[in-house]
Amino acid sequence: xxxxxxxxxxxxxxxxxxxxxxxxLSTGINPLNWPVPTVPALIWQRxxxxxxxxxxxxxxxxxxxxxxxxxxxxxxxxxxxxxRRTSRVxxxxxxxxxxxxxxxxxxxxxxxxxxxxxxxxxxxxDVLVVINPNNPTGTxxxxxxxxxxxxxxxxxxGWLVVDEAFMDxxxxxxxxxxxxxPGLIILRSLGKFFGLAGARVGFVLAEAELRDRxxxxxGPWTVSGPGRWVATQALADRAWQQQTRASLPQASARLAGxxxxxxxxxxxxxxxxxxxxxxxxxxxxxxxxxxGILVRRFDDPPSLRLGLPATEAAWRRLDxxxxxxxxxxxTP
Amino acid sequence: xxxxxxxxxxxxxxxxxxxxxxxxLSTGINPLNWPVPTVPALIWQRxxxxxxxxxxxxxxxxxxxxxxxxxxxxxxxxxxxxxRRTSRVxxxxxxxxxxxxxxxxxxxxxxxxxxxxxxxxxxxxDVLVVINPNNPTGTxxxxxxxxxxxxxxxxxxGWLVVDEAFMDxxxxxxxxxxxxxPGLIILRSLGKFFGLAGARVGFVLAEAELRDRxxxxxGPWTVSGPGRWVATQALADRAWQQQTRASLPQASARLAGxxxxxxxxxxxxxxxxxxxxxxxxxxxxxxxxxxGILVRRFDDPPSLRLGLPATEAAWRRLDxxxxxxxxxxxTP
Numbered sequence: 318x319x320x321x322x323x324x325x326x327x328x329x330x331x332x333x334x335x336x337x338x339x340x341x342l343s344t345g346i347n348p349l350n351w352p353v354p355t356v357p358a359l360i361w362q363r364x365x366x367x368x369x370x371x372x373x374x375x376x377x378x379x380x381x382x383x384x385x386x387x388x389x390x391x392x393x394x395x396x397x398x399x400x401r402r403t404s405r406v407x408x409x410x411x412x413x414x415x416x417x418x419x420x421x422x423x424x425x426x427x428x429x430x431x432x433x434x435x436x437x438x439x440x441x442x443d444v445l446v447v448i449n450p451n452n453p454t455g456t457x458x459x460x461x462x463x464x465x466x467x468x469x470x471x472x473x474x475g476w477l478v479v480d481e482a483f484m485d486x487x488x489x490x491x492x493x494x495x496x497x498x499p500g501l502i503i504l505r506s507l508g509k510f511f512g513l514a515g516a517r518v519g520f521v522l523a524e525a526e527l528r529d530r531x532x533x534x535x536g537p538w539t540v541s542g543p544g545r546w547v548a549t550q551a552l553a554d555r556a557w558q559q560q561t562r563a564s565l566p567q568a569s570a571r572l573a574g575x576x577x578x579x580x581x582x583x584x585x586x587x588x589x590x591x592x593x594x595x596x597x598x599x600x601x602x603x604x605x606x607x608x609g610i611l612v613r614r615f616d617d618p619p620s621l622r623l624g625l626p627a628t629e630a631a632w633r634r635l636d637x638x639x640x641x642x643x644x645x646x647x648t649p
Numbered sequence: 650x651x652x653x654x655x656x657x658x659x660x661x662x663x664x665x666x667x668x669x670x671x672x673x674l675s676t677g678i679n680p681l682n683w684p685v686p687t688v689p690a691l692i693w694q695r696x697x698x699x700x701x702x703x704x705x706x707x708x709x710x711x712x713x714x715x716x717x718x719x720x721x722x723x724x725x726x727x728x729x730x731x732x733r734r735t736s737r738v739x740x741x742x743x744x745x746x747x748x749x750x751x752x753x754x755x756x757x758x759x760x761x762x763x764x765x766x767x768x769x770x771x772x773x774x775d776v777l778v779v780i781n782p783n784n785p786t787g788t789x790x791x792x793x794x795x796x797x798x799x800x801x802x803x804x805x806x807g808w809l810v811v812d813e814a815f816m817d818x819x820x821x822x823x824x825x826x827x828x829x830x831p832g833l834i835i836l837r838s839l840g841k842f843f844g845l846a847g848a849r850v851g852f853v854l855a856e857a858e859l860r861d862r863x864x865x866x867x868g869p870w871t872v873s874g875p876g877r878w879v880a881t882q883a884l885a886d887r888a889w890q891q892q893t894r895a896s897l898p899q900a901s902a903r904l905a906g907x908x909x910x911x912x913x914x915x916x917x918x919x920x921x922x923x924x925x926x927x928x929x930x931x932x933x934x935x936x937x938x939x940x941g942i943l944v945r946r947f948d949d950p951p952s953l954r955l956g957l958p959a960t961e962a963a964w965r966r967l968d969x970x971x972x973x974x975x976x977x978x979x980t981p
Contacts, residue, residue: 326700350694355687361879362682364846368658388720388871395868399731415868422865514696515874533754536727536747539720541873542847547693 325611334609340631341624343611345452345483345590347565348627350512351551356543365542374552375520379505383496385528386548388539390482390504390519391415396534397478397502398423400527404443404475409435409456411615412448413480420444432456439466443473448480450487453592453615453622455585460492471500478502485510485558486565486588496522509589510561511551517541518548565589568625575632576623579639580648584620594620604645608638657943666941672963673956675943677784677815677922679897680959682844683883688875697874706884707852711837712820715828717860718880720871722814722836722851723747728866729810729834730755732859736775736807741767741788743947744780745812752776764788771798775805780812782819785924785947785954787917792824803832810834817842817890818897818920828854841921842893843883849873850880897921900957907964908955911971912980916952926952936977940970 325343329336376382387393398406398420408417410429420427430438432451435458439445445466450457467477481503484491492503503522508514518540521531540548551557565588572591573583581601584594595601598619605612613622626632642648657675661668708714719725730738730752740749742761752759762770764783767790771777777798782789799809813835816823824835835854840846850872853863872880883889897920904923905915913933916926927933930951937944945954958964974980 324698326698344696346694346696348694350690353688353690353693356685356875358682358685361685361847362678362680362844364676364678364840365849366656366658388873391868391870419868508696512694515693517697517870517873536723536751538723538849541720541849541876543688543875544873 328606328611332606332609338609340610340626340634342626342635343613343622344514344624345509345587345622346514346624347510347512347561347589348625349561349564351547351554351557353513353547354550356546360542360546363542365538365540365545369545369549371540371545371549371552374549378552379491379493379496379520379522381493381496381522383522383524383528385521385523385532386540386545387519387521387531387535388541388544389508389514389517390480390506390521392517392535392539393502393504393519393521393531394419394480396531397476398425399534400530401425401444401476405441406444406446407435407438407442408446409448409451411451411454411617411620413452413482416446416448416478416480420446432458435466436462439469442470442475444476444478445470446478446480448482449490450483450587451585452483452587453585453590453613453620455587455590455592457490460490460495463492464495464498467495467498467501471498474500476500476502478504480504482506482509483587483589486562493522497524499524502527507548507551510565511548513547513551516544516547518544562588565625571632572623572625575636575639579636579643581639590622590624592620592622594618601642604642605638608641610635610638660938660943664938664941670941672942672958672966674958674967675945675954676846676956677841677919677954678846678956679842679844679893679921680957681893681896683879683886683889685845685879686882688878692874692878695874697870697872697877701877701881703872703877703881703884706881710884711823711825711828711852711854713825713828713854715854715856715860717853717855717864718872718877719851719853719863719867720873720876721840721846721849722812722838722853724849724867724871725834725836725851725853725863726751726812728863730757731866732862733757733776733808737773738776738778739767739770739774740778741780741783743783743786743949743952745784745814748778748780748810748812752778764790767798768794771801774802774807776808776810777802778810778812780814781822782815782919783917784815784919785917785922785945785952787919787922787924789822792822792827795824796827796830799827799830799833803830806832808832808834810836812836814838814841815919815921818894825854829856831856834859839880839883842897845879845883848876848879850876894920897957903964904955904957907968907971911968911975913971922954922956924952924954926950933974936974937970940973942967942970 506519838851
């Protein structure tokens with residue numbers, strides 16, 4: 318398994334700062350998550366059943382009923398490579414690293430592709446994996462481009478896998494309404510926009526034959542009853558979604574502005590995080606961690622990803638820490 | 650995938666009886682489940698992390714730290730067959746059908762073995778799967794016998810898989826304290842005794858090398874944050890466990906007595922269900938369902954499994970229904 322952000326406990330140990338004293342900006346999870354009510358006892362007790370309303374709520378939300386609920390998109394990332402013979406797989410890079418890892422684990426030949434190299438590679442791949450918008454760079458690929466690649470791949474039995482984990486703030490750019498097209502596989506999650514990463518609920522939107530094979534591979538009851546119950550309500554809560562689609566981009570723009578005022582120009586982002594290339598990424602991660610602020614660092618290329626502060630106190634704390642870093646480094 | 654008990658909705662449709670009017674005895678789940686408190690918002694929001702106390706609580710509960718948390722024992726049943734080359738696999742039969750199904754799916758040669766045939770078969774198997782106590786027959790195999798089989802299988806790199814889903818009421822008979830012995834794989838679950846089937850939390854107790862391979866196969870974050878949080882507390886609640894270990898066998902004996910008084914002698918059982926062989930199993934299942942009582946039927950051999958009623962009203966309702974069936978059939 319790969320190492321992941323969110324490992325707050327490790328940082329707490331390493332920097333000897335109590336867990337509760339950290340400002341954790343290391344994830345792209347909405348810190349103002351959908352408010353979860355108390356789960357009824359029967360939902361904990363009984364085996365989760367289909368026809369409890371989740372699939373219907375998800376179909377309304379995505380604009381397509383061609384879907385399968387899974388235990389977070391990670392479950393699909395882990396299982397999809399087992400459903401193909403050894404294939405030539407292209408994966409957008411830099412990008413969420415679990416994709417390449419999972420395909421390699423199953424013996425596929427994986428090529429890491431920069432955004433510019435995707436178009437030229439489509440002709441020589443069996444599977445192309447695009448994270449859209451990309452994590453951590455924020456790069457987007459237009460739906461028309463993706464659909465064209467999908468058609469070319471499908472002609473020879475190939476797949477286009479589109480990881481839309483960060484798409485919920487911009488549903489108009491999603492390929493979900495095209496679900497069911499041959500070879501098109503879309504991954505969605507309730508982890509980021511809804512801020513329910515702990516619930517482990519995601520969806521695979523794809524044609525029926527592939528969903529059936531994936532379901533057989535994963536087995537029954539892979540999503541917990543409480544997870545299904547909570548997701549059903551969150552997906553149906555249009556008022557919360559609308560408000561969140563308005564507030565997240567504002568918060569993300571505020572984060573970009575704050576970083577810019579401290580001479581840290583962002584290189585990309587989404588509604589849920591900002592990303593900045595910086596040769597001293599390691600220094601910044603460490604210097605912020607010494608002040609109890611956890612951000613995510615990437616090494617190739619050296620860069621940082623910052624999620625959204627949740628409260629005014631958190632914004633102030635980040636602002637003060639970045640000011641202190643400027644002083645520490647003698648930057649104007 | 651196989652069909653399973655617990656499909657109350659299908660019965661509600663078929664018999665045109667509202668969901669809320671059913672007495673569901675079709676599962677072996679404790680109807681008086683561990684009482685779940687409200688889950689904190691942060692547990693829903695954050696990715697589930699290790700070192701949150703679950704593994705420690707489980708190690709204390711099982712008497713062994715050689716464990717891996719999984720999303721219900723079903724997740725392990727589904728994944729274990731992928732970790733071996735094509736093998737000769739013996740599975741106790743009749744028994745929980747997902748075992749044979751999962752091994753067959755991965756191309757292994759599966760032999761269904763009656764309890765009497767197990768001992769003789771060990772010498773010719775690579776993997777032996779024993780459900781102990783067995784579901785639905787209630788058959789038990791002694792720990793000493795299992796350990797002897799384990800040793801013989803391990804000599805040639807084989808596995809003994811012991812599904813202890815119904816073991817929690819009799820922990821003194823568990824093999825958990827022997828976890829770590831080569832080739833020994835024990836499956837546990839919080840679904841039955843704790844009555845938390847919806848939470849999807851189970852454990853694989855086995856040697857470290859196998860746990861590592863299984864973990865890599867399953868990937869990160871397979872158990873939800875709320876599931877981990879609830880399981881941690883349930884596993885630590887010794888007072889509830891002690892009380893439940895006293896009350897469940899009483900309730901199960903009461904169920905056997907009630908069935909006996911209606912000329913339905915039980916053939917086996919555990920603290921959580923009673924099982925009865927009966928040539929008219931299909932009639933009984935249908936006749937009870939017409940009265941809004943759902944029980945589980947098995948065809949080979951024809952038999953019924955009944956879980957425990959939760960309330961005095963439920964006990965009375967079952968009693969009255971069985972009396973009505975006697976009248977309907979003209980049985981004394």
